Amino acid sequence: MLARSLQKQPTLWLFLLFCGFLYYQFSKDPTDTSLAGLDAFTSMDAPAKAPSKSPNIAIITFITQNPSYLHLSLKNKDRKCSGHPSNLTFLTCVSDYARRHGYDLIVDYEAHSEKGLMWWKYAMIERLIKKKNKDWDWIWWMDFDTLITNTDIKVADIVDEALANVTDPSQIDWILSHDCNGLNFGSFLVRNSERPLKFIADVIAMSADKKEDGGEPSEQDATVMLIKADPKSAARTIQIPQTKINGFPQEIACFDEEHKGWQPGMFVLHFAGAWAHVKGEDPTGQLMRKYEGDIIWGDWKEFYEQA
């Protein structure tokens, strides 16, 4: 059958010969890029593009109290823990969300900032950047009153998507989102490089500056002030849709310009300022428990063995 086709179609011969030649060329030492004789086929000559590496992430947060949702919030980010969460000294965790995707989770249990509790997030970021841990491309800050509601989603893919939307991704150090009041600093990403240290120093200077006008602004307000006052700092930031990384539930209907609340299947749920929206003794805890059933978990068996 093949022989008959070959008799009838001499071009098939040529084609087979060419395939043999290609096979010979490509099965040679891959570091030998000379490909003699193939110069005419320049498109084949082009070196294969190395697949771009998915950014590696350190997830960071702190918790200084013992809220009713301590276990849920920790387990959600760092699912498999041994020991009881009421005894933090003996609580050792291996990450679930984090390990599923090869990320690290860093939790502080004390916050020592004279400027106010929430400034500790900047202190943590500074400390981690100064560690010069090259394993992390980005650091993802999450307030403790957040849940990862779809653990299938890689935060690294959101970084890639956000950066694909700008002309020069290398200039971006901060991936931020808004709520109805502008910047919401409850879930954001910062590049693990020296450059954001200057930004942080500028935010701290800005807050000290504004202190004289009476009262020190929060870390979030001071960040907004810097972004507004300094175009160079602003150019280091990108705003992504709130629902990508910092979704609010319908109970807390303070949405960004897209006016979209969290829906099941979305990535992150943040119960920002729940006390102002929900009645009861424990507004954040109530909401945490209400939405717990909507979390899309991984299959523990997949990562249990890796512990």
Ligand SMILES: *[C@@H]1O[C@H](CO)[C@@H](O)[C@H](O)[C@H]1NC(C)=O
């Ligand atoms: C990127 O841009 C597209 C098109 O404007 C938008 O739909 C998407 O939400 C953006 N993604 C991020 C992460 O900003």
